[in-house]
Amino acid sequence: MKLSMFDDFRLGVWARDDSIVDVTRVLPETARPSDRMSALIADWARVESEIRDASRSTGTPRSQVTFRAPQPRPSKILAAPVNHGPHREEMIAAGAFTDVPGTIEKYVAFLKAPSSIVGPDGSIEHPDPTRRIDYEAELGIVIGAPARQVSRENALSHVFGYLALIDVTMRGDEDRSYRKSFDTFTPLGPAIVTADEIPDPSVLELELRVNGRLRQKGRVADLIYDVAQLIEVYSRAMTLETGDIIASGTPDGVGPLTPGDEVSLEVSQVPPLTIPVTARDPLHQPSAPATQ
Template sequence: MRVCVYNDQLLGALAADGTIVDLTDLVPEHTSVGERMNALITGWDSLRTPAAARVAAGGGTPEAEATLRAPQPRPRNVFAAPVNYHKHQQEMGGDAGVYAGRQILTAEVRKGFLKAVTSIVGPDGAIELPWPDRRFDHEAEVGIIIGKTASRVLAEDALDYVYGYTPLLDITLRGEEDRSYRKSMDTFTPIGPYIVTADEVPEPENLDFWLTVNGEPRQKSNTSYLIYGIAKLIEVYSEVMTLQPGDIIATGTPEGVGQILPGDTVVLTIPEIGELTMPVVSRP
């Protein structure tokens, strides 16, 4: 199922007839707007069947007439894997790398970092660059949405704790500031347009994906090349932190990262999950 947040922060799902059906009333009436997706994910075991019935029936808002927003606007946490592809490690620290001459440590050592939840933006927004004299890069990633409380989960069981997947961009300021600061600015975590539930992604550890800027190919890879795969990331993070329903894990990016500028259009395509298109602008 492809679930989303649309129009006036309604919960929805893409129906068989190409419309978006409203699921908002499936969560408790007084759930705050920002918590609706968390409530849907938390109650999914009992809500899946009525949601599927609406998807089958259709008759909702035509997709082309809906405003699709960030499909998970308010997770408790956004975890991210630093340098989780070997070729990205090489391009960051090689002779011509951004941090040439330095030892670039992978996720095996650095493990992870946190991004601000307020950095999330959906396909209805834009990537806003705050300063004209600094370099900002695109990073194509897969977003993992946790489906149930996970603590000390083993890798062989980890995928059972996933609710779904979404395209995710980890926009990055290059420089000497701490990683969380450089990646947590407003609009620096675009996601969407849908979360595709895990039952429709049978091989998450073997997903092709690619990114273009203004139609120019920049990044192309597969999740099978991750240093820490999706299941391993859940194991590593849940060993020391309790993952909660709705939390997001960003997998890390492959080689091919590059600078983005105001006026650019960034498109991340993951065939099994969807296509995220984001314009780049100067921050007002």
């Protein structure tokens, strides 16, 4: 199934004709809009059959709804640095590392602020015209059952679903988590595809376009740490909570974004994400000094 948040953070399931059926009624009334997807995932065993039945009906045409981020406030976003084989080779060739490997084997993970999430209804805000920001196409992995010290063999049983995710990055010398956590630097959506529809995520492919031109093309099969290994490694250090998101790592072809661009990410079997790039209001530009 494909699940989205739309309009005033109502819960929708995609019908067979790709219209959106409102199933907000299955959620507890106490769930805040930002917590609704996590509440749904936690209660999935009880509500799945009702939502599946609803997906067989006809809803509102997609053109008539406003898609929000399907998971607007996970407890954390974990991201895998330089976790794609061709991207690692690209960075080594560019002299980005003083040691090899300077990749996931060494750095393991970084955190992105949940407040950096934006949905298809928003835009990527370029925060500073003197700085470069880049796109990075990634597969987003949404955690279902909490995972703590799980084995690689059992890791995929803790995945609720998958979505398209763009890891936006400001280039510079500051800490990686800072440069990747600006507001709007984690676009995702428009839908989570449940894991039963993608039993083997390694078959997925990613294509990212800027203004219609292909910039990145890669395969999940080329990840250095695959999806199951990421969950295994991260769950050794911290409990992965229901609704948490892991960003898989990006293929080669990373490049800059400027205001006026439109970015589109297609992940096979997952609804595509398209979002514009805008300039942040100059009154709200960051004031911290930076080295280019």
